[in-house]
Amino acid sequence: GKVFDHSDRQDVMHKEIVVPAKWSDADTSWAEDRANLWNTVEAAETRRNARVAREFLVALPAELTPIQRVELTRGFTQELVDRHGFAVDIAIHAPRTDPRNFHAHILATTREINSSGFGAKTGLEIGDSERRSRGLDPFFKEVVYMRERWAVLTNSALERAQVTARVDHRSLEAQGIAREPQP
Numbered sequence: 046g047k048v049f050d051h052s053d054r055q056d057v058m059h060k061e062i063v064v065p066a067k068w069s070d071a072d073t074s075w076a077e078d079r080a081n082l083w084n085t086v087e088a089a090e091t092r093r094n095a096r097v098a099r100e101f102l103v104a105l106p107a108e109l110t111p112i113q114r115v116e117l118t119r120g121f122t123q124e125l126v127d128r129h130g131f132a133v134d135i136a137i138h139a140p141r142t143d144p145r146n147f148h149a150h151i152l153a154t155t156r157e158i159n160s161s162g163f164g165a166k167t168g169l170e171i172g173d174s175e176r177r178s179r180g181l182d183p184f185f186k187e188v189v190y191m192r193e194r195w196a197v198l199t200n201s202a203l204e205r206a207q208v209t210a211r212v213d214h215r216s217l218e219a220q221g222i223a224r225e226p227q228p
């Protein structure tokens with residue numbers, strides 16, 4: 046199977062695997078090895094065309110230091126992991142052409158992780174009718190929640206770094222700004 050590996054990319058500044066805090070006392074070393082994690086993910090699927098990962102791409106403020114960008118990404122990722130029970134593979138990238146385009150690829154498993162492998166599909170991977178039956182909000186509300194959390198955590202990081210710039214998770218239209226989106 047295909048292993049999700051960023052080691053051949055020259056622009057990778059940081060990478061790590063994050064697992065739910067509830068498994069901190071368990072031996073999750075099998076999941077902390079990138080190749081083993083993704084091979085185990087693929088082995089957990091029974092359908093040949095099953096989705097094995099969901100990617101989140103987040104822009105990281107250029108005003109932050111490399112360590113602050115890692116801490117911001119790690120904090121957001123740990124929240125996602127603890128909320129949804131999946132494992133995540135983080136890769137923070139430096140800009141290639143635009144010098145301000147620091148960003149992170151957050152690759153989440155589609156199944157909940159446990160101490161020895163993977164369990165059921167996460168709430169993000171089920172349809173809205175099943176989400177309702179489990180007492181969960183519709184998928185789009187979860188996306189809005191994640192965008193809001195990213196904005197809150199990013200703005201807190203900017204404030205701690207004494208940077209006045211702020212981000213807003215809402216669309217330009219929702220903010221009343223009449224211009225085309227820019228990087």
